Amino acid sequence: MRIGKPGRKSTLRQWYFPTKPDFNVHMIVTPYQGYESSSRLMFDVNLKDSKYHPKEKVIGIELDGKAKVYAFSELSRTGSPVKNVFNKVPIQIHYDRKTQMAVIRDSKNTELPSVVGFWLAWYAFHPTTKVFIAEQKQ
Helix, strand or coil, X not given: CCCCCCCCCCCHHHHHCCCCCCCCHHHCCCCXXXXXXXXXXXXXXXXXXXXXXXXXXXXXXXXXXEEEEEEHHHHCCCCCCEEEEECCEEEEEEEECCCCXXXXXXCCCCECCCEEEEHHHHHHHCCCCEECCCCCCC
16 A cells, blocks of 8 residues: 655545556545535544634644644644744644645654644544644734
8 A cells, every 4th residue: 555745635546546547536435525624523522622623624743752733723824834843843834725735844854744634533642732823913
């Protein structure tokens, strides 16, 4: 199986078929059609935090067992890249409002492993996560 770059959005076609397949890819059907754009949840979540809507898109990072998350709504209120220090490591979060994509890089501009997903999923696995809050523009 092909593994994508950390934090990058990809399509089913790119994930399962890195080269041109010999059959019609449109045969793949997802039970989650429209899920990302809908405000409803398809299942119950036991561990919740009301800081953001459960399906707020976020990018999260783990360093030495500690976690920090950057909500896209917070990133959209700042300039890109966001320069931050997490767990004593200088990082930059590059966020594109138009494409809704984000990556995290270190001070040498190397892309770091990260996860782009929904707030509900990140929080379920990282309930003690640190949360980035954008500074208010004056």
